[in-house]
Amino acid sequence: KRAVLRPKDHGHDFDDEIYRITGISPSALYRTRRRQLLTGDVANAPELFRGCPRKLTHIDCQYLIHLACHKPTLFLDEHNQRLIDYQHLPASLSTIHRTLTRAGLNLKHVQKLASERKPLVRAGFIRCISQ
Structure with a gap:
């Protein structure tokens, strides 16, 4: 995802070519850019708690x-x-x-x-x- 955003960071504006080369959808590219702007990273935050906690200690x-x-x-x-x-x-x-x-x-x-x-x-x- 970082490699996909690198040309955009250097001022190149060719989203259509990025979609064609990587196979990424426009909405996925938008979400990745948005996440990078908000958090500074392109990866999702890890889940801390998954599922229901166990009933027995x-x-x-x-x-x-x-x-x-x-x-x-x-x-x-x-x-x-x-x-x-x-x-x-x-x-x-x-x-x-x-x-x-x-x-x-x-x-x-x-x-x-x-x-x-x-x-x-x-x-x-x-x-x-x-x-």
């Missing part, structure tokens, strides 16, 4: 991960109820699922963590899963 995510590793037999709605009871934060089931997935936890990984514990805990885990 880092502490809430750590709580969910700890809960999933400690009690792998809980369902997502039970995780949600614990978030409401102890963190005072209602979250949808998909939010909880995405948080656990983002942390790298899936059902197989959580079951493996549970089976690697003490024998009594392992027996209780197997009993809970078999029911």
